Amino acid sequence: MDHLSVTRGTFWHVTDFHYDVNYTASTGSTDDMCWAKTSVRGRTGGNKPGKFGDYACDAPLALVNSAVDAMKKIDPNPDFILWTGDDTAHVSDQYFSEEKVLEIISTLSNIIQQSFQYTLVIPVLGNHDFHPKNQAPIGESSIQSKVAEIWAEWLRSIDTEAYSSFRSSGRYWADIPNSSVTMVALNTLLWYKSNDLTSGIPDSDPSGLDPDGQFVWADELLTGLSERKRRVYLVGHIPPGSFERYQQTQAGFHWYQERHNDRYIQMVEKHAAVIEAQFFAHHHTDSFRLFFKDQKTNDPGTPISYQLIAPGVTPWRSTLSPETGANNPGIRLITYDRGSGQILEVSTYYLNLTKANLEGEADWTLEYDFTSAYNLDSITPTSLYSLARDLKNERSIFEKYYQANTVSLEDPAKCTAKCQTLHWCTITEVDYTRFNDCNIATLASVNSAMALTLMMLSVLIR
Template sequence: MLRKVQPSMWRCQLMWGLLLLTAVPSRAKLGTFWHVSDFHLDVNYTAGDGDVTKMCWKKAGGYDGAQPGTFGDYECDAPLALVESAVDAMERIHPNPDFIMWTGDDTAHVDDNSLTNVLKNRFPNADVLPVLGNHDYYPKNQLPPTENDLQTKVADLWKTWLADEYADFKSGGRYYRDIPNTSVSVLALNTLIWYKSNQVTAPETDNDPAEQFKWIDDTLTELAKRKRKVYIMGHIPPGTFERYQQKKEGFHWFQERFNKKYIEMVQKHANVIKAQFFAHHHTDSFRLFFNATDATRPVSYMLLVPGVTPWRSSLSEETGANNPGIRLVTYDTDTGLVKEISTYYLDLTQANNNNRADWKLEYNFTKNYQLNAINPTTLYNLTKTMKTNRTLFDRYYSANTVNLEKPEVCQEKCQRLHWCAITEVDYERFSQCNAASSTSAWAAGTLVAAVVLILRPW
């Protein structure tokens, strides 16, 4: 026998049910992707007792008599054993990512086919989103802003990944991709045409080579109308290199006019850009972008992924080497917000001694930096705390070379350099920040009054 429910009781039950539904927050749908870069595969690398002329394509400071190990050497680019171990680790740790960001400098001086096949074979179902690095073109750095033979060959090599984007990549080295079943779109840029070492685009007769800035503006405007959440990826980053102490004005990569235009682009489209992912430094760091009219309000951030190559840079003494690193990013597929960044690394010395590549979790970003979220505001608060909290800065510095260098080697001048590089992407503002105070004044968190008027409030 059915029990008759009174209308008033039915309405009460319905209202109570609706209250329960609204009281329970909806669970975010989380996705993941790998970000890897700067493999610098050297097919001539020879471990053990081999021909020293074939050990490395370059050995900084000349050959010292030491034989490189199976998985690499801090003076050399990556052997195939190291590259395969990195991809093995990716497959073991998280075999089913939504996609893979592959941000260049992969086979600097040899045929690109071998590394491409490694990724294809291990991740046959993943979208791989690649861009060219400055060493992925010959002669290095000199990529023209127009369609060229090498770029066409690379486009053909990556055609299975970039079927819909093939034409854009072939003609301009850039494209965008909507990630399936998410609200996220990835904008892949050709940063080589903005590189200061690219003599093809160096003459200041063209302020928008290949009209890439116009393409970015048009594309981001359209993606915003579609309510997409955008990640920007590229190889060479804007701003200055955090590990070059020899210049108060900073050591940078973009031609200055392109650096300014990039900052303006980010400021204009900050609402749709959820994060930026770049490489080239081989180090682990991040950058902040601020509102065009309010220099105290951060609006966007960039993450710099460490390299797989352990090669010791010959740029300057302090640029140093690094342990190999790879990165897994967890994100909200609806909002595009980055929820976690997990960096894995290989202790290269230990791997060679044990003849086994044991990739381990180096750190989780939120736990390491005691953050409840990853966004421009929390990262800015982190940098302000790092300025006077040496313990927190030491965690950052350990991560910077992927757990290789000890933090005590970075004292006040070095610490200031990192802080200014993170907070001042504009070249002039970086120079003002880096040259503004004596080391003792900076360490104490104070600046002379005249400089305070110029710099962003600390």
């Protein structure tokens, strides 16, 4: 692999299209022109819904096409494309069917394939890619089998029985040609707390603690990849840990069933030496997570792995909680070392949706490069932990991060001390109990500092 060690490659990470087939850019309210009949308003300017979308809605076809066109224009020859799911709109199941979901996945697949005809695509399904949504059964299913046919050309081009593995289990692995990198694509829907097909299985049943034996499969696979001296990218749709834009409770908001979140952390700890990086989605926001070893009370321990969470194409304003908000559409180009697998740069491109609608033109531009924005020499667990501490303690650095978190949409001034604490805890504590403890302890420290400041001010006023 020595001849590869100085060779840089690139790949795109695109996710969460949430294509709204009912979006119509005509006069009227968002209730009439987009499928998501949300009561939350986040208009992009003016009275007329925009050509490229609206913050109250999911992505119209014009936005989807503009994102893929931008990818083709910016880097037409990546080594591969990572596409991490959630293709359909945020709509009640009554408006969908298996056929409609498959039609949307097929449409998006064709758009990507037409622009990147000779590029390897590594796709996974999201929780909105099933009908009913979130309900991914253990093992083979009708919709998963039919998606395997849609993606057959991509999956069969991978020399690892990826097609049959995805068809039967929704997971697979793939060696990236001319590199030391192996992609391990996980079916994270099996661990989702909103998946009633797995969440109700008791721990006494082997399928409760390990649906479809995916943790055992991953353990054996990662052990073998370590023996082969490969560098692994773990990829999936739903990330472990807590959501950084939910402030309603100190316990936070989580996606995984706790038993599966615990096992995921254990898997990363055990195999950190072979895992180079992790790439996930689902949040629509731009953030990262850290994993540690040798953790103690009030001490995260030593950083051993990191996970990058990519922003989505959809600008949809979430209804989860008021502070969750919307985002500008984003896509991500990643530069990596083909020999070592190390991530060298993460370049996020975005569309200013308000500006695009006003001008009638989608001008996707570079939002930021990760290393230069945060003044990093490298992207490693250690450097990202140092950055996380800076985000906690340095408001100016945190504001850079927070602006990127909603893809240059929301004013960082909206994120007060409580909000800033939440981001620190979600980044550094993937374990649910430790996240809750971090939230309580850090907020207590913030409140104590505020009380001291107020006391000093009162003395000065006297």
